[in-house]
Amino acid sequence: MGWVRLSYFLIFQCLFLHFPFYNCLLCNSHDKSALLQFKNSFLSNFSSHVVPSEDDFCSLYASNIKSWNNLTDCCGWDGVTCDIRSGYVVGLNFSCSNLRGELLGPNSSIFSLRHLQQLTLAFNDFSGSSIHSTIGDLANLTHLTLFNFGMTGDVPTTISHLSKLEYLLISNIDWLLNDPIKSYSRMRLDDYTWNRLIHNTTNLRDICLYGMDMSFIRESSLSLLTNLSSSLVSLLLLDNKIQGKLPANILKLPNLQEIDLSWNQNLRGELPNSNWTTPLRFLSLSRTAFSGYISDSIGQLKSLSSLELSDCNFDGFIPPSLFNLTQLSLLDLARNNKLQGNFPNSIFQLQNLTILSLSSTNLNGVVDFHQFSKLKTLSSLDLSYNSLLSLKFENNFDCILSNLQYLSLSSSNLSSFPKFLAPLQNLQVLDLSHNRISGSIPKWLHENLLHSWKNISSIDLSFNKLQGDLPIPPNGIGFFSVSNNQLSGDISSALCNASTLSILNLAHNNLTGLIPQCLATFPSLWALDLQDNNLYGNIPDNFSKGNAFKTLKLNGNHLKGPLPRSLAHCTNLEVLDLGNNNIEDTFPYWLEILTTLQVLSLRSNKFHGVITSFGTRFPFPVLKIFDISNNYFIGPLPASYIHNFQGMMNAIDNQNGLKYLGNNYSYIDSIMIVMKGHDIELERILTIFTSIDLSNNMFEGEVPKVIGELHSLKGLNLSHNRITVLNLSENQFEGVIPTGRQFNTFGNDSYVGNPMLCGFPLSKSCNKDKERPPCSTLDKEESGFGWKVIVVGYACGMIFGIILGCNVFFAGKLQWLARLVEVVLNV
Structure with a gap:
């Protein structure tokens, strides 16, 4: 549940x-x-x-x-x-x-x-x-x-x-x-x-x-x-x-019938070893920091009908007395609890169970799945992510779970579709992801999708080895994912019947053909992920006003341009990834009005021309990842946009724990970035991660000083452009100018107005500093910063990257350069 x-x-x-x-x-x-x-x-x-x-x-x-x-x-x-x-x-x-x-x-x-x-x-x-x-x-x-x-x-x-x-x-x-x-x-x-x-x-x-x-x-x-x-x-x-530790006596109050302390992640405590509050009917401690072992005295709770201890820190064995609680209708011990031991076959004595969740519990052994037929009222079953557990399915056994509505067998070592699913009529949620199911999808499943499963709301078949045509989800479904398989063929127009979808994930397959235009009109669709297929043609140009899109990922296909202006109707958009396609257009300045956009990737396309702003007062106000690398942009770097990247100036997450883009339960956003010349996929995007990649274009001129105002910037790549000058004149630098082929390409004009600098190309020698090592460091207290580097570019016409030198003594005025280098080195 x-x-x-x-x-x-x-x-x-x-x-x-x-x-x-x-x-x-x-x-x-x-x-x-x-x-x-x-x-x-x-x-x-x-x-x-x-x-x-x-x-x-x-x-x-x-x-x-x-x-x-x-x-x-x-x-x-x-x-x-x-x-x-x-x-x-x-x-x-x-x-x-x-x-x-x-x-x-x-x-x-x-x-x-x-x-x-x-x-x-x-x-x-x-x-x-x-x-x-x-x-x-x-x-x-x-x-x-x-x-x-x-x-x-x-x-x-x-x-x-x-x-x-x-x-x-x-x-x-x-x-x-x-x-x-x-x-x-x-x-x-x-x-x-x-x-x-x-x-x-x-x-x-x-x-x-x-x-x-x-x-x-x-x-x-x-x-x-x-x-x-x-x-x-x-x-x-x-x-x-x-927060803090809950006094143990609270769980012993004599008249308590319902206790729910769940989702208080910093609340600590332990279960009583004796003298429970015996009238207790409902107990939920899910998503708390409760720890210790589950005492055998839990068997005293004869009236208990609902027990939820998921996402806690309990360890040890599941006490046998737990299965004497014959009134239990809900039992949830799921999820990174450190329980151990064999799968408890005595669980099949709990004839009143309607909800059973034992996912990620480290239980082991062989389970004869036919045993679940004894639980006549079972409506929800979750045995996912138990790598030590082996589910035994007979080829022709008669397993009747007529009331089953929710089934999750994700990461359960399945190699084929369980046949007991075929006669089910009331199924609402099916998760068979992260298994080894191969071959074509059976005909009975196609038939159930078309006719029998009228109440189905969620299907996840991702991360298997499925082949053949794409199954068509029915109308009424909200979540459908078959990503990371080997499905092929076109996306059938029959998919247009599933207009109730909220999340559609067909990524990482071998799908071909055009993207159906209807997908841009689904009223509730907020995550559309078609990345890494072989789709071609144009992006749909009929995104409707008031749509729900938050994530749109079409990267890694063969799509061509230009970009449809109707994308500006996606006013809730947070992630837009169109990278690695054949889109040919100028920079989509009309997207700058999207006030929620945090990730924009146009990398490796055929975008061209000078980047100019549409004139919005605060363009891209919360953008945190901006990747337009490997295109054909010319002119100066887009300083007018960089100046307004508020999301990169103070990207501080004040909440406890790591936070990611997307919905932590149904869809997680990811992005491909370049770090040190290598493509790296961030499988989750931290809300505090910030990056700008303008590399492999034809930008020219100076690096804008405003980059130094991006206090929270984690990654910056300006390499392979035509940036010719980074002028460091009229400041208060002091000490020896680092030597090297990049620094040697700068003329005397680049350092004018820094009377305490010495060394080539200046005429002032540094005889007094001969004993100083070439890469010395100063105390942070002296410089005000923990870095000793300088950022320069090629004067010869092609910059290979942000060149990092050392041995610059800083007097404290060139704040923008200090911040720039700090974020590049992540110091």
């Missing part, structure tokens, strides 16, 4: 359990007036935000406050609940009401509803709004749900005034729609507010906080949760940047 799917499950479960279903008549006139005032303060237009899986929730709980009017009793209004006796409004549910504007401003009439007990604001658009401190005035609140778009700022300390609170859910929906690895706006809950909240709300049963910043909360503050030992039932703190 993916984290998004699980998150929806938990959130909806929380929401479903806490909505009232009763109403009454004769509401209080003061409360009615306050509600009408609240309605008039909002623009109840439909929000542009759409949550992909909210339909089931909103179809049940959507509130239409536009229907409120002064002629009807407010206790009968949509989303309003009143007390039967007094007529006071005690419950408000504004879920899916399309509210926009300020969340709860200081003058909101909601705060005058002093008898309010339940307040739910879910699936609305409060972009840029924060929770106001007057929330503390609702002293009778027992249930508070704030789950909306765009909420920011700090959780106010006054929330601790809600001493009667039993249920608390706060989250920004933007968190749910984003990859947790990526950044998004988080609300912050600080240590003081947390302490006051836990200290005052002694009746809290359910704490549900998702996607917040709780990094300032100390370990000692987390231990305060033990004060809620008699009340706490659910503790759901998913992806909150919690």
Whole structure:
């Protein structure tokens, strides 16, 4: 089960359990007036935000406050609940009401509803709004749900005034729609507010906080949760940047039924050795730093139905008692856990299992796949990346897994397609990548794609040895990858039926023919990778406005030009790689308006002419990799662009861990670059990697000083151009000019105005420096920099590269040159 799917499950479960279903008549006139005032303060237009899986929730709980009017009793209004006796409004549910504007401003009439007990604001658009401190005035609140778009700022300390609170859910929906690895706006809950909240709300049963910043909360503050030992039932703190070590007693609280601490990657802890909280039904510690071994005492959790320990640091053997937990429906021990031992055949005793994930667990042995037929309710199975595990498939066995929807056998040493797949009707996700499956794709799989697998959303057959024609994915599919095989033939126009695709990866095959024009019109397609095939003809010229493209990789084919101007419609584009083709055009200056473009590679084509800017105020503002090498560009180096490469001036990643372009789950961007004369493929592109390659063109003139402003530049290649001069005159260099054939080609004019320089070609000799070695170094404190090099070019007409010398004594004024050399040497 993916984290998004699980998150929806938990959130909806929380929401479903806490909505009232009763109403009454004769509401209080003061409360009615306050509600009408609240309605008039909002623009109840439909929000542009759409949550992909909210339909089931909103179809049940959507509130239409536009229907409120002064002629009807407010206790009968949509989303309003009143007390039967007094007529006071005690419950408000504004879920899916399309509210926009300020969340709860200081003058909101909601705060005058002093008898309010339940307040739910879910699936609305409060972009840029924060929770106001007057929330503390609702002293009778027992249930508070704030789950909306765009909420920011700090959780106010006054929330601790809600001493009667039993249920608390706060989250920004933007968190749910984003990859947790990526950044998004988080609300912050600080240590003081947390302490006051836990200290005052002694009746809290359910704490549900998702996607917040709780990094300032100390370990000692987390231990305060033990004060809620008699009340706490659910503790759901998913992806909150919690750090430190979780006190062991938290997992022993006597009434806890649900614990989710997943996606807090710096949260440490260990599982109890005894005295578990026996009512526990749900436990997730995925993507945390929990470690140690799984104690045999886990068998005490007789009520446990869901156990997720993936992406942790557990080691040792899987305890046999785990397989006595007959209520388990979800078991996930996957992924770089250091578990060991034989595959536990006793797992087939868990008759209630619907989700089983044991990928990358280092288990060994032979598994008779027919055994999985015993798990009648199994819907998701992941055994991928277990190199020591051998799956035994009989040729004609009757393996019935009629409920199977998700199957991943990636890197499982498969040499053929498992035949038990043929009769499956409900399959949604199939991953057989990184195996040794060879030959043509069987007819039954083609038939299933065309007719049977009507619910299929993802197919990955990449990194095998498949031959023959390209299989055609069906309409309704989102992900399709057959990259790194030996498929041949044209891309059939039948592919145009799969207009729902988000990711299409056909790279590294032997495909020929034209690129179907329809691919440029798919509304959801954000990654199209056709690199390293034998495709020819023009690039499609019908990229539609408002398209979703983020990655477009057509490099390594035989495509010709010119480039279609409709590429400028790809306003979300991050990676554009058209290298190693036969495209003939001038520089596509009209792409400079793409404000999200980070990688642009036009290398090894037939681009020509002078590079001039379109005149955009900030062209290519976030570009980090710029490769136009091996073309026919002339004129000066494109200083006007380099001057605006903001992404190379301060490419600092403030997040923890390495970050890469692409989606870490479904598609990873890669790029081919030249380092020291060798082609190197970066299989992942670090978000902080920056490079400029202008080599093998016909540029001329000086190296622009603005290059020195690119503080974060990691790679720079200007070789094989017609750059003739790098003028170092009128500075404060001192010492001996390095000798060598490159330096010897510069005339006296290149060094004028540096009175402390000496040596050839200057007439001033360096007799006083005879004892100084030719490549001496100075302390960093003297020069202000850790380098002793100078960057020059050939005067004879062809520069072989950026020539690095030594023995230059720098006085501190030529900042641009210092930065240039620093980034070239990566010092």
